[in-house]
Amino acid sequence: MEGKKLNGNESVVRLENLKKSFEINGEDVQIINGINLDIKKNEFIVLFGAGQCGKTTLLKMIAGLEDITDGNIYINDKKSSGFNEDVGMVYQTTALFPWLSVMGNVEFGPKHRGAAKSERRKKAQYYIDLVGLSGFEKHFPVQLSGGMQQRVGIARAYANDPEIILMDEPFGHLDAQTRYLMEEDVEKIWAREKRTVIFVTNNIEEALYLADRIIILTECPATVMKEYVIDLPRPRSMVSEEFLRLREEISRLADARESEAG
Amino acid sequence: MTKKEKRERKKYLLISVISFAAFILIWECVTEIFGLIPPKKLPSPRTIVNVFLYKLSNTNPDGSVLTAHILTSLKESVLGFIIGVGLGVPLGICMAWFEKFDLFFKPLFDLIKPIPPVGWVPIMLMLFGLSIWSKVTVIAIASIVPAIINSYSGIKQMNPVHKWVAQTFGASDRQILFTVAIPTAGPMIFAGIEVALNASWVTLVAAELVAATQGLGYMIQTSRMVGRIDIVFMGVLVIGAFGALFTWLLGMLRRKLVKGGR
Ligand SMILES: Nc1ncnc2c1ncn2[C@@H]1O[C@H](COP(=O)(O)OP(=O)(O)OP(=O)(O)O)[C@@H](O)[C@H]1O
Ligand SMILES: [Mg+2]
Numbered sequence: 001m002e003g004k005k006l007n008g009n010e011s012v013v014r015l016e017n018l019k020k021s022f023e024i025n026g027e028d029v030q031i032i033n034g035i036n037l038d039i040k041k042n043e044f045i046v047l048f049g050a051g052q053c054g055k056t057t058l059l060k061m062i063a064g065l066e067d068i069t070d071g072n073i074y075i076n077d078k079k080s081s082g083f084n085e086d087v088g089m090v091y092q093t094t095a096l097f098p099w100l101s102v103m104g105n106v107e108f109g110p111k112h113r114g115a116a117k118s119e120r121r122k123k124a125q126y127y128i129d130l131v132g133l134s135g136f137e138k139h140f141p142v143q144l145s146g147g148m149q150q151r152v153g154i155a156r157a158y159a160n161d162p163e164i165i166l167m168d169e170p171f172g173h174l175d176a177q178t179r180y181l182m183e184e185d186v187e188k189i190w191a192r193e194k195r196t197v198i199f200v201t202n203n204i205e206e207a208l209y210l211a212d213r214i215i216i217l218t219e220c221p222a223t224v225m226k227e228y229v230i231d232l233p234r235p236r237s238m239v240s241e242e243f244l245r246l247r248e249e250i251s252r253l254a255d256a257r258e259s260e261a262g
Numbered sequence: 263m264t265k266k267e268k269r270e271r272k273k274y275l276l277i278s279v280i281s282f283a284a285f286i287l288i289w290e291c292v293t294e295i296f297g298l299i300p301p302k303k304l305p306s307p308r309t310i311v312n313v314f315l316y317k318l319s320n321t322n323p324d325g326s327v328l329t330a331h332i333l334t335s336l337k338e339s340v341l342g343f344i345i346g347v348g349l350g351v352p353l354g355i356c357m358a359w360f361e362k363f364d365l366f367f368k369p370l371f372d373l374i375k376p377i378p379p380v381g382w383v384p385i386m387l388m389l390f391g392l393s394i395w396s397k398v399t400v401i402a403i404a405s406i407v408p409a410i411i412n413s414y415s416g417i418k419q420m421n422p423v424h425k426w427v428a429q430t431f432g433a434s435d436r437q438i439l440f441t442v443a444i445p446t447a448g449p450m451i452f453a454g455i456e457v458a459l460n461a462s463w464v465t466l467v468a469a470e471l472v473a474a475t476q477g478l479g480y481m482i483q484t485s486r487m488v489g490r491i492d493i494v495f496m497g498v499l500v501i502g503a504f505g506a507l508f509t510w511l512l513g514m515l516r517r518k519l520v521k522g523g524r
Contacts, residue, residue: 060426063426063430064430065426065429065430083429083430083432085432087430088430089426089427089430091423091427093423095421095423095424095426095427097424097427097442097445098522098523099445099446099448099520099521099522100445100521100522101521101522108427108431108441109431112428112431112432112433112437112441113432140521140522140523141522142522156427160431
């Protein structure tokens with residue numbers, strides 16, 4: 001899409017010994033304990049972590065919404081500090097503005113940057129169509145199902161043209177059927193509109209279906225436990241032998257992680 | 263609006279008209295037709311309509327025609343309401359958004375809040391005499407309190423995720439106030455304005471009962487003293503009609519400004 005180098009090897013996001021602790025009841029509690037990670041351009045990275053172990057916090061740090069306790073985050077080889085317009089985010093809960101229509105929500109980013117009305121409308125319309133919501137432009141979030149709301153959230157993140165898109169368990173609240181459809185669509189969109197995606201989930205099938213690389217995080221405080229490069233052809237079959245084998249292996253790992261944490 | 267909603271609205275309107283007509287009919291029956299309640303205690307609807315027409319051109323017993331009373335009351339209530347809401351809403355927003363503002367105004371506000379608005383009448387009477395300003399100031403105080411309380415808590419309800427969304431699009435604090443916090447507070451602010459409107463009418467009548475030479479409250483009070491119960495009833499109904507009219511106007515404005523439901 002852009003005229004940049006397309007050799008696919010440059011690092012877009014680099015986490016260097018990243019640490020985070022919160023002061024909870026006057027005590028410093030470490031949430032993230034030294035994560036190192038190198039993410040390549042247009043890679044689809046899945047972070048597979050335990051519950052309540054800093055996944056959202058990690059994404060918020062990358063998006064510049066949360067201070068870094070220690071270590072560094074580099075985005076396009078520049079040390080990141082605070083807001084970065086190259087990063088967009090899709091949230092765990094529906095984060096749509098209820099007072100804006102679907103169109104109003106999707107064009108929020110471009111409008112904020114001062115894009116002309118016709119330009120931002122065109123852009124927003126493109127992504128509304130892409131997530132399959134043509135005809136719903138004038139609807140308000142309350143009028144949409146949970147799955148449709150997350151589609152709007154995805155369109156909103158894309159419409160601002162960030163190079164990196166963070167997705168924080170976007171389908172966590174959806175039923176299995178909707179979830180599967182959404183996974184298919186996220187993959188299609190990513191295949192068409194190449195971006196670097198960092199996707200958080202605690203669902204193994206979802207991780208295996210989407211990821212170029214799965215990063216398995218430990219229990220709290222989180223560090224990288226293991227990494228899987230998934231090079232199964234896309235779109236993937238969830239019943240292929242290799243898929244099932246990996247699912248088995250990762251779920252055993254997750255069980256071990258849990259029992260270790262007690 | 264869908265067809266079904268339109269039908270529902272029609273049904274609702276029909277029921278309201280029927281219930282209103284039935285009420286008037288029963289009233290007319292127990293007074294004029296069967297004479298169950300003497301006219302000295304409860305004048306019939308017919309008498310009230312007649313005295314309404316009579317008061318349009320006659321200054322007995324209180325020295326002014328009805329329209330003059332209405333104009334005075336409207337002037338006082340609308341002026342007081344606009345001053346109260348016009349100051350209260352921005353003040354509530356600022357107190358919720360800027361900590362310094364809050365520290366400065368909170369003690370003063372906590373002191374004024376529990377005072378019943380009518381308690382100010384003697385003070386204002388001494389300051390402004392029988393001029394409209396003794397009523398305007400009391401009404402302004404009556405409406406500023408709910409305006410502040412609701413705007414304040416409306417802003418405090420801002421969803422932190424909405425704030426993150428705006429931040430990842432590069433919004434400054436000031437922009438977040440205008441694009442996220444104030445729209446969030448919209449429904450609460452309107453509810454506060456509605457409460458303020460009610461308070462302004464209630465206070466108006468109470469203030470005019472003791473400190474006026476013209477106005478609906480004054481007309482009611484004078485008529486009561488000379489035993490004209492028909493004028494008392496007519497005055498009360500006129501006040502009710504204006505209250506209903508303003509509530510309706512405000513509802514229209516709210517539907518125009520507050521979109522999407524929460
Ligand atoms: N601002 C904060 N102040 C104090 N503690 C916090 C703050 N934000 C998060 N935490 C704590 O940090 C821990 C990790 O939170 P985080 O939301 O990042 O986890 P998560 O892995 O995303 O959880 P979930 O599985 O519920 O999505 C939690 O115990 C949370 O209570
Ligand atoms: Mg989370």
